[in-house]
Amino acid sequence: MTGALDWVEGAAxxxxxxxxxxxxxxKLTKLAKRFAATVEVRAEGGExxxxxxxxxxxxxxxxxxETPLSVRAAGADAADAxxxxxxxxxxxxxDG
Amino acid sequence: MTAExxxxxxRGAGVVGGVAVGPAWRPAVVxxxxxxxxxxxxxxxxxxxxxxxxxxxxxxxxxxxxxDGAEILEFQAMLLEDDDLLAPAFASIAQGGAADAAWSGAxxxxxxxxxxxxxxxxxxxxTDLRDLRDRVLACLSGEAAAAAPxxxxxxxxxxDLTPSAFLALDWSRLGGAALTGGAAAGHVAILARARGVPLxxxxxxxxxxxxxxxxxxxxxxxxxxxxxxxxxxxxxxxRTAAGAAERAxxxxxxxxxxxxxxxxxxxxxxxxxxxxxxxxxxxQICDGVGLTRTEFLFHGxxxxxxxxxxxxxxxxxxxxxxxxxxxxxxxxxxxKPIPGVTIDGESNPFLGLRGLRLSLRRPEVFRTQxxxxxxxAALGPLKIMLPMVTIPQELExxxxxLDAVCAGLAAHGVAHARPALGIMIETPAAALTAADFxxxxxxxxxxxxxxxxxxxxxxxxxxxxxxxxxxPAVLALIGRTVEAGRARxxxxxLCGDMASSPALIGALLDLGLExxxxxxxxxxxxxxxxxxxx
Numbered sequence: 039m040t041g042a043l044d045w046v047e048g049a050a051x052x053x054x055x056x057x058x059x060x061x062x063x064x065k066l067t068k069l070a071k072r073f074a075a076t077v078e079v080r081a082e083g084g085e086x087x088x089x090x091x092x093x094x095x096x097x098x099x100x101x102x103x104e105t106p107l108s109v110r111a112a113g114a115d116a117a118d119a120x121x122x123x124x125x126x127x128x129x130x131x132x133d134g
Numbered sequence: 135m136t137a138e139x140x141x142x143x144x145r146g147a148g149v150v151g152g153v154a155v156g157p158a159w160r161p162a163v164v165x166x167x168x169x170x171x172x173x174x175x176x177x178x179x180x181x182x183x184x185x186x187x188x189x190x191x192x193x194x195x196x197x198x199x200x201x202d203g204a205e206i207l208e209f210q211a212m213l214l215e216d217d218d219l220l221a222p223a224f225a226s227i228a229q230g231g232a233a234d235a236a237w238s239g240a241x242x243x244x245x246x247x248x249x250x251x252x253x254x255x256x257x258x259x260x261t262d263l264r265d266l267r268d269r270v271l272a273c274l275s276g277e278a279a280a281a282a283p284x285x286x287x288x289x290x291x292x293x294d295l296t297p298s299a300f301l302a303l304d305w306s307r308l309g310g311a312a313l314t315g316g317a318a319a320g321h322v323a324i325l326a327r328a329r330g331v332p333l334x335x336x337x338x339x340x341x342x343x344x345x346x347x348x349x350x351x352x353x354x355x356x357x358x359x360x361x362x363x364x365x366x367x368x369x370x371x372x373r374t375a376a377g378a379a380e381r382a383x384x385x386x387x388x389x390x391x392x393x394x395x396x397x398x399x400x401x402x403x404x405x406x407x408x409x410x411x412x413x414x415x416x417x418q419i420c421d422g423v424g425l426t427r428t429e430f431l432f433h434g435x436x437x438x439x440x441x442x443x444x445x446x447x448x449x450x451x452x453x454x455x456x457x458x459x460x461x462x463x464x465x466x467x468x469x470k471p472i473p474g475v476t477i478d479g480e481s482n483p484f485l486g487l488r489g490l491r492l493s494l495r496r497p498e499v500f501r502t503q504x505x506x507x508x509x510x511a512a513l514g515p516l517k518i519m520l521p522m523v524t525i526p527q528e529l530e531x532x533x534x535x536l537d538a539v540c541a542g543l544a545a546h547g548v549a550h551a552r553p554a555l556g557i558m559i560e561t562p563a564a565a566l567t568a569a570d571f572x573x574x575x576x577x578x579x580x581x582x583x584x585x586x587x588x589x590x591x592x593x594x595x596x597x598x599x600x601x602x603x604x605x606p607a608v609l610a611l612i613g614r615t616v617e618a619g620r621a622r623x624x625x626x627x628l629c630g631d632m633a634s635s636p637a638l639i640g641a642l643l644d645l646g647l648e649x650x651x652x653x654x655x656x657x658x659x660x661x662x663x664x665x666x667x668x
Contacts, residue, residue: 097256
């Protein structure tokens with residue numbers, strides 16, 4: 039089923055020295071949940087995409103400092119979701 | 135006429151002496167698979183209700199916490215809305231599983247994954263998952279049941295009690311406690327001693343008496359007696375009366391200043407673990423507070439904010455009515471894990487990041503506490519005590535944090551005073567080199583000092599015979615610390631369990647100690663023993 043989705047995809051580098059730990063994971067998932075689109079993330083070198091709306095799954099990615107985090111989205115507002123998530127990673131998870 | 139069921143004596147280790155005869159009562163604790171699985175729709179609804187209740191509790195805790203504490207809790211709150219995380223639990227319920235078993239199973243799998251990943255950041259979050267698991271289980275077992283008070287004079291029976299579970303019980307209504315788990319030197323033992331709660335740990339068999347059935351606790355002999363005979367009950371009643379006479383003498387001695395038979399004055403301070411304890415205590419019985427354990431502030435899962443801490447410290451100072459109050463900074467780690475603060479998965483937590491080591495690693499929590507302490511010091515004679523110090527550089531790093539905190543308060547015009555800064559002597563290294571520390575006072579933490587000098591874990595009954603407070607190595611380390619204090623002209627006290635044991639008082643005074651800090655319930659007995667020395 040997943041293969042049939044029309045994904046938009048991008049990547050941004052994680053700057054937090056501890057990597058994608060609890061605080062950034064919470065911010066990322068909260069933002070992803072604002073969109074209707076299916077949103078997934080993948081750590082550098084990782085095989086599997088995980089649900090960006092699951093803080094548990096994002097935490098377990100163990101995405102590290104100075105590594106790119108890949109983001110993909112599919113659905114009505116996929117482009118907006120992708121842009122918002124990449125911007126959050128770019129801003130070092132500082133959502134103001 | 136039916137025969138009375140035979141008496142059944144279950145042996146254990148008496149930790150805090152005394153006797154109690156009363157109804158058996160089991161505090162509502164988290165019990166795995168305690169539920170009978172109802173139909174899947176009912177179990178599904180029960181889990182959803184418990185998740186919602188846990189979310190409500192977390193929201194309330196977050197509102198009361200500071201920014202760091204709130205972030206730790208927000209991760210837990212978000213997990214409650216993580217559909218991927220919840221899916222296995224609901225799938226298990228759909229196949230006929232009970233709500234509690236389904237939830238525990240799903241969370242335990244994640245906890246194992248976090249702990250086994252070999253990643254310190256992830257392993258630290260396993261504590262949050264455990265905390266969340268237990269919070270939801272408590273909600274599932276029913277808030278009302280947990281809140282029901284025990285019958286008057288009941289004997290609490292449990293497998294083990296965590297310090298926070300112990301503090302949640304109303305010990306003014308309970309006669310004593312018997313645990314199948316637990317260790318004589320564990321933290322529950324310290325809490326029970328402070329309150330004079332008769333306690334037996336390490337029962338060799340699980341009690342079978344149903345709740346409400348009469349049981350007898352003989353903590354002096356280290357036994358729980360089910361179906362106590364009329365003879366047993368009469369014997370224990372006689373001892374209760376004799377104990378009451380002893381306690382009356384203790385109470386009279388507690389109100390007098392402590393002097394040896396030779397006329398030397400000894401300062402007797404009290405150890406405080408939870409300020410609620412002070413409501414039932416007169417400050418007249420002591421010369422001040424020698425140790426305030428601040429871990430109780432962190433039992434709510436959220437790191438307490440500066441103002442909340444200030445209120446607690448101010449309350450203790452007000453109680454002391456001008457007597458000095460020593461407050462120990464957070465002593466987490468070792469066998470005192472705190473979700474979101476301590477590191478999970480250390481191979482040997484007692485030799486790892488605990489006490490001041492953890493505070494220097496997590497300076498944001500430490501500085502919040504130092505700010506609250508410096509502000510409280512404007513209200514009365516407050517002293518700061520640092521736990522688990524090994525080398526002088528650690529004291530200097532802590533002093534630099536205190537300097538920065540005081541400078542910040544001054545810059546913002548906040549009322550504060552610079553408290554005296556002393557150290558606990560708990561490691562053999564600190565005892566042997568005490569004179570090298572530029573400390574305003576020393577306080578010997580004998581429990582850890584014995585554990586580290588004798589290489590015998592506090593929580594392991596198999597090596598308890600080695601953890602001997604009278605061992606010459608332990609006494610030599612204490613004597614060395616007393617000499618260092620004399621040479622530098624600063625106070626030396628002892629605040630470990632040794633100071634609460636009348637049998638050890640003579641040895642401590644022989645070593646030159648003039649200040650002891652003991653459990654509030656032991657003040658009278660300690661002062662009477664001091665009066666017999668020399």
